[in-house]
Each structure stands twice: as C-alpha cells, then as structure tokens.
Amino acid sequence: MGMTMTQKILAAHAGLDKVEAGQLILANLDRVLGNDITSPVAIREFEKLGIDKVYDKDKVTMVMDHFAPNKDIKAATQCKMCRDFCGDKEITHFYDVGQMGIEHALLPEKGLVVSGDVVIGADSHTCTYGALGAFSTGVGSTDMACGMAIGKAWFKVPSAIKFELKGKLNPYVSGKDVILHIIGMIGVDGALYRSMEFTGEGVASLSISDRLTMTNMAIEAGAKNGIFEVDDQTLEYIAQHSDRKPVVYKADEDAVYDETYVIDLSEVKSTVAFPHLPGNTRTIDNVGDVKIDQVVIGSCTNGFYRDIEEAASILKGKKVAKNVRAIIIPATQDIYLKAMENGLLKIFIEAGCIVSTPTCGPCLGGHMGILAAGERAVSTTNRNFVGRMGHPTSEVYLASPAVAAASAITGRITDPKEVM
Amino acid sequence: MKFEGTVIKYGDNVDTDVIIPARYLNTIDKKELASHCMEDLDTTFTSRVKEGDIMVAGENFGCGSSREHAPIAIKESGISLVIAKSFARIFYRNSINIGLAIVECPEAAEAIEEGHIVEADLDNGILTDKTTGDSFKTAPFPEFIQNIIENGGLIESIRKGAVK
Numbered sequence: 001m002g003m004t005m006t007q008k009i010l011a012a013h014a015g016l017d018k019v020e021a022g023q024l025i026l027a028n029l030d031r032v033l034g035n036d037i038t039s040p041v042a043i044r045e046f047e048k049l050g051i052d053k054v055y056d057k058d059k060v061t062m063v064m065d066h067f068a069p070n071k072d073i074k075a076a077t078q079c080k081m082c083r084d085f086c087g088d089k090e091i092t093h094f095y096d097v098g099q100m101g102i103e104h105a106l107l108p109e110k111g112l113v114v115s116g117d118v119v120i121g122a123d124s125h126t127c128t129y130g131a132l133g134a135f136s137t138g139v140g141s142t143d144m145a146c147g148m149a150i151g152k153a154w155f156k157v158p159s160a161i162k163f164e165l166k167g168k169l170n171p172y173v174s175g176k177d178v179i180l181h182i183i184g185m186i187g188v189d190g191a192l193y194r195s196m197e198f199t200g201e202g203v204a205s206l207s208i209s210d211r212l213t214m215t216n217m218a219i220e221a222g223a224k225n226g227i228f229e230v231d232d233q234t235l236e237y238i239a240q241h242s243d244r245k246p247v248v249y250k251a252d253e254d255a256v257y258d259e260t261y262v263i264d265l266s267e268v269k270s271t272v273a274f275p276h277l278p279g280n281t282r283t284i285d286n287v288g289d290v291k292i293d294q295v296v297i298g299s300c301t302n303g304f305y306r307d308i309e310e311a312a313s314i315l316k317g318k319k320v321a322k323n324v325r326a327i328i329i330p331a332t333q334d335i336y337l338k339a340m341e342n343g344l345l346k347i348f349i350e351a352g353c354i355v356s357t358p359t360c361g362p363c364l365g366g367h368m369g370i371l372a373a374g375e376r377a378v379s380t381t382n383r384n385f386v387g388r389m390g391h392p393t394s395e396v397y398l399a400s401p402a403v404a405a406a407s408a409i410t411g412r413i414t415d416p417k418e419v420m
Numbered sequence: 421m422k423f424e425g426t427v428i429k430y431g432d433n434v435d436t437d438v439i440i441p442a443r444y445l446n447t448i449d450k451k452e453l454a455s456h457c458m459e460d461l462d463t464t465f466t467s468r469v470k471e472g473d474i475m476v477a478g479e480n481f482g483c484g485s486s487r488e489h490a491p492i493a494i495k496e497s498g499i500s501l502v503i504a505k506s507f508a509r510i511f512y513r514n515s516i517n518i519g520l521a522i523v524e525c526p527e528a529a530e531a532i533e534e535g536h537i538v539e540a541d542l543d544n545g546i547l548t549d550k551t552t553g554d555s556f557k558t559a560p561f562p563e564f565i566q567n568i569i570e571n572g573g574l575i576e577s578i579r580k581g582a583v584k
Contacts, residue, residue: 024564026583037445041488044448045575067446074446124486124510140488140514142574149578154564188433189480193509222480224509277433364442364485383484385437387460 002252004160005227006195009135009249013118021159029059030134031112032147033121035103035360036064040078041141042122043085046148054089055151061093061112062086063103066360068096071367101332101358104128104216104300108208109332111242115230116249120144120153125300125382127218130227131211132234133248137225158224160195161186162257165202167266172416174310175210176302176380176400178263179217180271184281185261192222194258197251199229202265208237209304216301217382220278272378272413273398276386284403284415294377295320295408296389297401298329298356299363302380305335307401312344314405314416320352321411327369329356353408365389371396378407421521421542421569423500424550425474429534432478434461436490436511439482445489453489454496471498474538476529478504482511488518495520501540503547505529516565517574523547528556 003011003018011019013027034042039062046054054060062082067075079096086094095106104125107113115133119126124138139153147153163182183190196218198211206214211228218226228234230248238246270284297303297311308330320326328348330336336358339345345355362369363381371377371390376397379389384396399407402416409419438461440453447453458465475494481504482490491514494502502515505526515522521542528547532538536551548555561569571577578584 024562037442038486038488040448041492048575049579066442072446078446078448122486122488124484126486138486138510140486140491140510140517142488142517143513146574146578146583150584152583154568154583188483189506189508192480192506219484219510222483222508364437366442366445383435383437385435385484387441388437392460 001256002254004195004255005197005229005249005251006135006160006225007157009116009118010155010157019157021157023157024154025157026152026154027118029120029147029151029153030117031059031061031119032144033061033103033119033123033126034144035066035123036068036079036082037066038122038141038144039082042144042148043081045142045145049149051149054091054148057090058092060091060148061107062091063095063106064097064100065102065358066364067366068100068359069357099333102300102303102360105303105331108132108212109241109334111244114238114242114244114246115234116247120147124219125216127223127225128212128216128300130215130218130225131208132238133228133230133246135225135227138219158193158195159258160197161191162260163196163198164200164260164262165198165265166200166262167202167264168205169265169268172402173268173270174400174402175206175213177271178265178268179214180273180281180398181268183217183221183279184271186221188220188277188279189222191218194223196221196223196226198226203229204231204233205265207306208233209306212304213301217278220382270400270403270415272403273384275384275395275397278382278384278398287413290376290397290413291411292324292378292407292413293375294369294371295324295326295404296362296369296377296379296381297404298331299360299381300331301382302401303329303331303335305338307380308335308339308344311401311405312347314402314419315351315353315408316347318351318409318419320408324408324411326353326408327356327362328353329361330358332358362389378404378413380404423474423521423540425472425500425538426470427474427476427532427534427536427538428465428469430461430477433480433483434477435484436482436487437484439490440487440493445487450492450496453493457493457497466497469497469499472500473498475499475502476532477502478529479506481507483508486510488514491515491518491520503529516568519569519573523558525556525558
C-alpha cells in the first residue's frame with residue numbers, strides 16, 4: 001500500500017521508510033512558529049523545562065502580528081515578553097513592527113518554508129504552507145514550547161482526502177471561492193484529523209496565492225493539513241524567495257485515500273459563507289439582499305498581493321457606499337510597498353477605503369475594525385463564528401476579495417460582475 | 421483517573437472563539453481567562469460552574485483557533501472532564517498536553533442531559549449517568565498518549581526524559 005504526500009514527508013522526518021494512517025510518530029521539525037498571543041504561553045511552559053537554549057535559533061520563529069502594533073498595555077506586555085525571550089535566546093527570525101507581516105503570508109515571502117518541510121506553528125492557520133508542498137500544521141503553545149526545546153513533535157499519521165482539480169476558474173472567481181465551496185460541501189468537520197491533498201491538471205491554473213488561500217482554510221474543514229502537489233510554479237516561487245533547496249514528495253500511485261472528489265474549477269461560482277460557520281455557504285446568486293456596515297480585505301487568507309490587486313481593480317474610479325467602512329490590510333510590508341509603488345493605495349484612498357499597516361487585527365476581533373451589536377461585515381478572512389469580529393450579535397460573511405470589493409461599492413453583498 | 425460531577429451541556433461545533441473570545445487573549449493569566457470562559461455562548465456559565473463539573477458537548481468541540489487559552493480557561497474554571505461526540509484536533513492535543521481530561525464518546529454525549537450526575541472511570545473506559553443509571557464504554561487512550569498523561573503532560577514528560 002502506497003503513501004500519500006503527507007505520509008511520505010512525515011516518514012522522512014521520523015526516520016522511517018514507511019508510515020501508515022493511525023501510527024503515532026515523533027517527527028523532526030524544520031520550523032517552529034509562534035505569534036504574540038500564543039508565544040507568551042509557550043515561553044511560560046518553555047521556562048518550566050529549565051533549559052537555556054532553543055534547539056535551533058534559526059528555526060524558531062516569532063511574528064508579532066495579532067495585537068500588533070500593540071493595541072493596549074496588556075498586548076504591549078505580551079509582545080515585550082516575546083521580544084525579550086527572542087533577544088535572550090538570540091532567535092534569528094523574530095519579526096517585530098516594521099519587519100513583520102501576517103505570519104502565514106510572511107514566512108513564504110521570506111523563504112522560511114520550502115517543499116518537503118515539516119512545520120508546526122502555534123496558530124491554527126499554520127496549515128497554509130501546504131501550498132508549497134510542505135507538511136505544516138497548527139498546534140498549541142505547549143507543543144510550541146516542546147518544539148522549541150527538542151525540535152520534535154508527536155503526530156498521529158493522518159489518512160487523506162484527495163481533491164482532483166480540473167478546468168480553470170472564471171473571472172472574479174478565486175481560490176477563496178474554491179475552498180469555501182469545498183467546506184460547504186464536506187462540512188466544518190468533513191476532513192477532521194485528516195489531510196486534504198490537492199492534485200490534478202487544474203492545479204497549474206491556480207496562482208501560488210490562490211493555493212495559499214486554499215490550504216490556509218483546510219483547518220476550517222477540520223483538517224490536520226492541506227497540501228498541494230509541487231509543480232514548476234511552486235519551484236519557481238521558492239527559487240525566488242529562498243536559498244534553501246526544496247525536496248519534492250509525490251504521492252505513490254497506489255496511495256490510499258478515504259475519499260476522492262473531482263472539482264471542475266470552471267463550475268465554481270463566487271461563494272459566501274453566512275454566519276456563523278465557514279461551511280454555511282451560498283453561491284453569489286443565492287445570497288439575497290444582505291446590507292453591510294463594514295468590509296475587510298486582508299488577513300492570512302486573502303492579504304496577498306494578487307488579492308489586494310484584484311480588490312483595487314474593482315474599486316478603481318468608484319466610491320465606497322455611504323455608511324460602509326472599507327478596511328484594506330496588505331498582509332506584509334513587501335505587499336504594502338508593492339501596492340504603493342503600483343498606485344493601488346491611491347485607488348483605495350480615493351474610493352474612500354482606509355489602508356492599514358499589516359496586522360491580524362479585525363479578523364479575530366482584536367482591533368482595527370471591531371463590529372458593534374447587530375452590525376454586519378463582508379470579510380476576506382477565514383472565520384465567521386459568533387463574536388469573531390466584535391459584539392456577539394454582530395455577523396461576519398466570508399467572501400473573496402472580488403466579492404468584498406464589489407460589496408463595499410454597493411453596501412450589500414454583491415456579485416463583482418454587477419459593478420464591472 | 422476517576423471523576424464525578426454535574427453536567428453542563430452544549431451543542432455541536434463549540435468553537436474556541438466562544439470558549440474564550442480573542443478580545444481577552446491579551447493576557448495569559450489563568451484566572452482571568454477562566455472569568456470569561458464560554459461568555460459569548462453562555463453568559464451564565466462562569467456563575468454556575470462548580471469545581472468538578474463535567475462538560476458534555478456534540479460534534480467538533482473546540483474547533484477553530486489553536487489558542488491553548490481555551491482548554492486552560494475550561495480547566496481553570498473547575499471543569500474536571502469534557503465528554504464530546506468528537507473534538508477538533510488541535511483542541512484535543514492541547515487538552516492532553518496541558519492535562520485537561522477529555523473523552524470522545526458519541527453515545528454518552530447524545531444521551532447525557534444537562535444537570536445529570538456523571539461518574540467517569542477513565543482507567544476502565546466506563547462513563548455512568550448516575551441520574552438515569554445508563555453506562556457507556558469509551559475507547560482507551562493509545563499507550564503513547566497515556567504515557568504523556570501519566571507523566572503529567574508534555575512538558576513534564578520531556579523533563580522526565582519520557583519524550584526526547
């Protein structure tokens with residue numbers, strides 16, 4: 001019986017020729033990540049171990065992105081705790097305000113993850129790096145602490161669901177619509193404990209940022225990880241961003257999958273997840289009349305350059321509707337800079353949007369765009385749980401950058417085709 | 421491991437954002453986290469929960485964010501055990517790593533009601549609803565995980581050299 005992509009990466013990192021679903025292994029880690037919310041708990045646990053060094057100062061990575069720039073005194077204290085720890089342990093990859101971006105957009109951009117890596121992060125959206133052919137998964141702070149100490153983590157080897165992609169996306173439809181479509185189809189626990197492996201001739205037509213968006217939301221289907229087959233586009237992206245050499249793992253011909261879904265990308269429509277679950281999806285032609293108060297375009301899901309560019313192409317020469325606040329958050333400093341150089345910031349500001357420094361901010365109801373009771377937002381983020389962006393009676397509708405930009409113009413959830 | 425407590429019951433897909441809303445994640449103080457536990461789902465939880473109570477829930481308990489603050493808040497609020505139909509995977513491993521007892525048992529999670537008294541014998545894998553007299557069998561933990569729990573969590577396991 002053959003192995004899936006994920007199983008091959010895990011076997012190699014556990015020093016085994018072969019692993020099978022359900023097996024418990026201890027795997028070597030190529031990177032251990034934390035942010036300003038999860039790292040303080042990890043640091044507290046690490047200090048209980050009574051050791052004075054991390055396993056590899058080049059592999060431990062901390063990014064101050066959630067409540068940074070510091071939203072209040074408590075947040076400032078947590079960032080300071082991380083800063084002091086990284087200074088003391090001489091951590092190479094500590095990203096503070098000025099260098100930081102939203103962690104899952106930043107790590108690929110900085111070349112810190114390549115194909116074949118095993119990465120854990122104390123952030124559930126760590127599954128994003130599967131877009132580059134790595135095994136990466138979210139863990140908690142204690143796992144992060146132990147990862148920092150011994151460079152290893154325990155895993156139960158997952159079985160997998162295969163998504164065979166074919167065809168090409170239509171205009172204004174993107175990776176976000178595909179992953180929302182999939183979560184709507186299989187449910188928020190449809191891939192629980194398992195891998196989601198994306199293959200097929202349709203992969204080639206998806207940009208790296210579409211792929212990052214899709215693997216980012218694997219966790220919203222309950223998956224342990226999402227992973228794309230590596231192709232020329234992946235290798236080209238890695239060569240542009242990293243000095244490290246990728247290792248490419250392909251699933252065996254006889255790999256066993258729990259289920260296989262064939263998805264024709266040309267049939268995927270713009271898709272919106274209604275409150276309060278990412279699986280509560282409707283296609284754009286079935287959304288009805290939903291008036292909104294706020295639009296957020298950004299996050300680790302959709303703050304990539306192509307997302308910002310797509311939103312700008314729709315907002316160009318138009319105005320944000322009266323009584324709608326439109327917040328644009330490029331995910332990293334490099335994306336921000338490129339958006340500035342290419343005139344996108346001007347388009348947003350003239351349309352009546354604000355453009356923020358990189359931060360997770362509003363996605364998790366932290367700061368920079370909190371909702372009042374009963375308010376509604378269309379957001380390119382990844383979760384629409386009760387109270388996620390503010391008051392427990394506020395509502396979040398998850399959508400693509402194109403739908404979010406079009407909705408900002410009309411003040412209700414809108415098909416981009418209607419405003420173009 | 422044996423527990424006995426009164427049941428507080430919730431439904432499916434209880435996410436970590438309602439277990440502990442992100443607006444309170446600017447602290448790692450366990451008591452402060454516990455004081456906001458379940459707030460966005462059930463404003464009465466913190467005032468009615470008693471030491472030793474047992475939480476029972478439906479499918480996919482603890483889905484969403486990886487915040488370890490969620491099992492920490494539940495444990496610190498006095499809950500001794502969580503029984504659910506299924507758990508989201510990061511919440512599951514976080515609970516084991518910090519030593520919050522959790523048990524997956526769809527039949528028990530379906531049958532046991534709010535306010536019932538439940539006895540849990542995890543060594544023998546038996547849950548008993550003392551209010552109705554019904555009992556339920558649970559699967560034992562794999563040896564590897566049992567080891568982590570017996571050593572007092574992952575940090576202690578590493579300290580003792582049980583995981584290296």
